[in-house]
Amino acid sequence: MGRLETGNAELEKLAAEAAGVAASMLRVETGAQRRITAKSSPTDLVTDMDLACEAAIVDFLSAHRPDDGVMGEEGSVRDGTSGVRWIIDPIDGTVNFVHGHPGFGVSVAAEMGGRVVAGAVLDPILNEAFTAHRGGGARVNGLPMTVRTGGDPALALVATGFSYQHERRRRQAEVLGELLPMIGDIRRVGGAAIDLCWVACGRVDAFFEVGLNPWDYAAGVLIAAEAGAVVQDLNGGPPSSDFVFAAAPAVAEPLLKLLQSAAADRI
CATH class of the missing domain: 3.30.540.10 (Fructose-1,6-Bisphosphatase, subunit A, domain 1)
Incomplete structure (x- = not known):
């Protein structure tokens, strides 16, 4: 070492x-x-x-x-x-x-x-x-x-969170309307740090959220990445307050395409 x-x-x-x-x-x-x-x-x-x-x-x-x-x-x-x-x-x-x-x-x-x-x-x-x-x-x-190995994107269990701002919540609901028919289900736990750790241990396949602060995701993003998750923003950059995405590799690419199609980072 x-x-x-x-x-x-x-x-x-x-x-x-x-x-x-x-x-x-x-x-x-x-x-x-x-x-x-x-x-x-x-x-x-x-x-x-x-x-x-x-x-x-x-x-x-x-x-x-x-x-x-x-x-x-x-x-x-x-x-x-x-x-x-x-x-x-x-x-x-x-x-x-x-x-x-x-x-x-x-x-x-x-x-x-x-x-x-x-x-x-x-x-x-x-x-x-x-x-x-x-x-x-x-x-x-x-x-x-480690993150969950394998997996079908159409059956993926995806965690997310919602903004405290009412108008942003409406937009997030629109994104869910496009995403939900294409995946297994959505989970809303209520804490981004725990959500990211649940990606890391395989309890959920992926997590995404817009508008987080650094303290919300700093530790969780590292833990997910070290457990083997793909971690990034919506367009391939590092996770940020604009967008945080973490997913098991088997489902990451198709889920990202769905979120990009839904313009999930538009607020």
């Missing part, structure tokens, strides 16, 4: 430990009455636990790597001097958390030179830790995992 890979493996371990700090807090608070406010729309929620979990993650990382940068969904921003920046989503799927519904997780990723090199997504309800580092494969609870 080379020096860089060794460093990435250490960042993977730290990402999992940091995410675990928040996950342990969430296990005892899921579905409890929370102080809730809205952000970009009435359905875009933030709770006191989002803020508390992000603070706990930042404190943990700062204690271990004080020179690193930080970017968190709930406003934690710090420039670092080490070349490493942590991208944090303390609760990806807050609406699920508020309702006590499965499908939310904690996402922590380490970025160097503009590339995510390590990440962890923890599911507090299923007690699953999805982790990866660049070039080192992907794991769930420490065991290697």
Whole structure:
């Protein structure tokens, strides 16, 4: 194992430990009455636990790597001097958390030179830790995992998510109207990070969504890629806020063609 890979493996371990700090807090608070406010729309929620979990993650990382940068969904921003920046989503799927519904997780990723090199997504309800580092494969609870092999695109189980903005949701419904007759079925879990990890472990064949933020997909995209998924935007570039796509190789090309035909990135 080379020096860089060794460093990435250490960042993977730290990402999992940091995410675990928040996950342990969430296990005892899921579905409890929370102080809730809205952000970009009435359905875009933030709770006191989002803020508390992000603070706990930042404190943990700062204690271990004080020179690193930080970017968190709930406003934690710090420039670092080490070349490493942590991208944090303390609760990806807050609406699920508020309702006590499965499908939310904690996402922590380490970025160097503009590339995510390590990440962890923890599911507090299923007690699953999805982790990866660049070039080192992907794991769930420490065991290697890969995407589903083989598969018929016409039977593919495809995960997606919907925007908090009402007009964008209408457009996303139009895309589903074109896609659904051509595939096996759609799954809507409610957290992009968990969706991407479910591609990685083979629970779904593919995932796509438009309008995500970096903290939504940073760790999940790396985990899916290291598990063997095709990850990109709609037109062959890297995943971005414009479009995130991840799929098992056997179904990736035909699903991309269907999504391109539906202009799935037009919002």
